[in-house]
Amino acid sequence: MKPLSIELFPGGLIGIRWEDGREDFLPAREVRLACPCAECVDEITGERTLDPAGVPEDVRPLSWEPVGNYAVAFRWSDGHSSGFYHHDLLRRLGDATRRRQG
Template structure:
């Protein structure tokens, strides 16, 4: 069973700021990270985003307005986030979220560069998948 690595302090608080679309996570070492929903969505640890091996990552586009609609604890080591575009298959371990907090700026710049190279946009495009109405379960 996955747990916290000995190098990562346990989280002490997690808050979702709906208006600013930011997930704020505080850790026992005093560090607090403010991770935008869009950042967490485009760097989802799911196979749908990461692929099944190196070089198989799928560039996420049009996610500027995405929000987190639900946070579900996974044991005592992670959370599963549900996003407004229906994506809900990523399990975000505390280790991963701590690493994302430390590397957020360089990861964000890499994402923006990949978007630019692909001629893609953060802006939602007409015809992109619309958010699912609240209260509906997953559709396989």
């Protein structure tokens, strides 16, 4: 499943329209905390090493760009930009947001 469009809203939501017509609105900080890069996750154990306390409550993506045709990279307001968010990861974050909203 691929995103057709990604929109960054000033209020801190990341809107994703998927090729199956689904639209997700992901809370920016949640996406930041799910960063899969080697600075945020131990590559060997898979354990998350990013301390959420060090991530500002109002962290926002400033911009994004596609990585190949499989992932998206965000440039975050806290200066972080090394994470490649595979489309499957973004979709799973969308699933989690939906489950929480019922």
